[in-house]
Amino acid sequence: MIEISNICKSFDGKTVINNISSKFEPGKTNLIIGASGSGKSVLIKNIVGLFRPDSGDISYNGRDFINADNDTKTEIRREIGMLFQGGALFDSMNVEQNVRFPLDVLTKMPEDEKMDRVNFCLKRVKLENTNKRMPSEISGGMQKRVGIARAIVNNSKYLFCDEPNSGLDPQTSIQIDRLLQEITDESQITTIIVTHDMNSVMEIGEYVMFICNSYKLWEGNNQDIIHSGVQELDDFVFANNMMRRFRELS
Amino acid sequence: MRRIGQYILFLGALFRNPESFRTYVKLIFDECIYIGWNSVILVTIISVFIGAVTTVQTAYNIVSPFIPKSVIGLIVRETTISELAPTITAIVFAGKVGSSIAGNLGTMRITEQIDALEVMGINSVSYLVLPKIVATIIVYPMLVVLAAFLGISGGYIASQLTDVVPPPEYIIGLTTQFNPFIVTFALIKSLVFAFTVSSISAFMGYYTKGGALEVGQASTKAVTVSCIAILLGDFLLAQLFLN
Numbered sequence: 001m002i003e004i005s006n007i008c009k010s011f012d013g014k015t016v017i018n019n020i021s022s023k024f025e026p027g028k029t030n031l032i033i034g035a036s037g038s039g040k041s042v043l044i045k046n047i048v049g050l051f052r053p054d055s056g057d058i059s060y061n062g063r064d065f066i067n068a069d070n071d072t073k074t075e076i077r078r079e080i081g082m083l084f085q086g087g088a089l090f091d092s093m094n095v096e097q098n099v100r101f102p103l104d105v106l107t108k109m110p111e112d113e114k115m116d117r118v119n120f121c122l123k124r125v126k127l128e129n130t131n132k133r134m135p136s137e138i139s140g141g142m143q144k145r146v147g148i149a150r151a152i153v154n155n156s157k158y159l160f161c162d163e164p165n166s167g168l169d170p171q172t173s174i175q176i177d178r179l180l181q182e183i184t185d186e187s188q189i190t191t192i193i194v195t196h197d198m199n200s201v202m203e204i205g206e207y208v209m210f211i212c213n214s215y216k217l218w219e220g221n222n223q224d225i226i227h228s229g230v231q232e233l234d235d236f237v238f239a240n241n242m243m244r245r246f247r248e249l250s
Numbered sequence: 251m252r253r254i255g256q257y258i259l260f261l262g263a264l265f266r267n268p269e270s271f272r273t274y275v276k277l278i279f280d281e282c283i284y285i286g287w288n289s290v291i292l293v294t295i296i297s298v299f300i301g302a303v304t305t306v307q308t309a310y311n312i313v314s315p316f317i318p319k320s321v322i323g324l325i326v327r328e329t330t331i332s333e334l335a336p337t338i339t340a341i342v343f344a345g346k347v348g349s350s351i352a353g354n355l356g357t358m359r360i361t362e363q364i365d366a367l368e369v370m371g372i373n374s375v376s377y378l379v380l381p382k383i384v385a386t387i388i389v390y391p392m393l394v395v396l397a398a399f400l401g402i403s404g405g406y407i408a409s410q411l412t413d414v415v416p417p418p419e420y421i422i423g424l425t426t427q428f429n430p431f432i433v434t435f436a437l438i439k440s441l442v443f444a445f446t447v448s449s450i451s452a453f454m455g456y457y458t459k460g461g462a463l464e465v466g467q468a469s470t471k472a473v474t475v476s477c478i479a480i481l482l483g484d485f486l487l488a489q490l491f492l493n
Contacts, residue, residue: 048369077371090363102370
């Protein structure tokens with residue numbers, strides 16, 4: 001479980017995250033949603049340690065992360081897998097090298113075990129027979145799936161995804177969403193997904209946190225979201241005609 | 251001042267939380283090939299021509315009949331080994347390798363590849379930058395030795411192709427009053443310049459913010475700052491070792 005409490009973060013005097021607290025449970029797909037610029041990516045970067053919060057606490061299974069010494073931080077980070085918005089694949093490496101990178105650098109696993117694990121993860125994300133292709137030779141959706149394979153190859157306990165569906169068509173987006181939910185369920189890992197895609201919210205939002213103008217305004221699940229009673233959330237969720245009609249029908 | 255402080259912290263981060271020795275050996279080897287091999291042709295062309303031009307221009311400036319022609323060989327040797335080979339090559343090196351290092355790290359920064367390393371618990375400065383600096387320190391002195399040899403050879407070729415100095419006199423000049431310390435001095439300079447170019451370029455690239463435009467700006471800034479640092483370092487080293 002990941003717990004955050006009273007997280008605040010400012011840049012050049014502008015508050016981007018304001019006193020946000022929450023608990024993200026394992027085995028659930030936890031979604032952080034909000035409009036562009038609401039602070040959700042900054043929040044996830046605080047949680048994984050890419051930014052240091054101005055105040056507040058973050059703990060991974062009870063282990064303090066912010067004030068931990070370097071060794072503990074490294075230990076926690078090595079349990080984290082992250083899928084970045086653009087995939088963040090190493091462009092000088094092929095698919096296989098990208099996926100096995102964490103095993104090469106962080107473990108002393110024998111070569112054949114590494115290859116078995118890499119092939120298992122690539123199969124898990126339905127990318128068999130792409131081992132030798134370079135990131136520039138595969139589609140955006142495939143790059144995201146390679147990113148997922150790299151994030152889980154080291155048996156990560158915590159999986160973070162920053163807008164996994166950005167730039168993808170609706171069908172591929174749903175495939176990615178379902179894949180993330182299956183992986184979370186199978187391995188009982190703690191998954192946190194930042195998104196502004198309402199399809200993802202309705203599809204896999206077992207826990208949803210809504211951020212608006214740096215504040216957490218609402219939390220619940222995808223069943224409750226349409227009856228939240230929070231105006232800002234309603235404006236966000238029912239921004240398009242299809243969702244408005246859906247609300248009228250329901 | 252803030253940038254200088256940031257640069258010092260950046261250098262400190264090179265040695266924090268390092269990966270296994272085996273990992274670095276492979277990375278350093280790859281970087282040596284990339285940095286060294288890709289620079290050989292350019293260094294060869296520039297050194298040969300600089301040596302030839304130095305020979306012709308020195309001959310042009312020696313008008314007194316009381317000065318023997320062999321002095322040209324001596325001057326070419328001294329200027330090539332102590333100044334042209336380490337310094338001019340460093341400036342060319344900053345343009346080619348420095349901009350490449352800054353561009354490479356800048357692109358990795360804006361495409362979140364550096365963030366990906368950090369999230370995995372890998373010290374990205376140590377993993378990405380240390381091998382580049384070590385490889386440059388290994389390879390650059392070799393390039394300087396090559397440049398010095400080719401520069402002197404370029405002078406000899408000029409003496410063969412023109413009548414500014416007879417080749418036997420050029421050879422006599424090369425072997426006259428040789429002080430081995432200039433070779434040591436050139437190698438010390440090459441080590442300092444290698445560190446300067448690689449660390450400044452890596453620093454500029456590593457802290458790139460924005461997009462493709464900023465990556466280009468970081469590369470340009472890396473070359474500019476490296477060149478200024480090389481010239482400043484050249485003056486300070488000359489003061490330190492030759493006075």
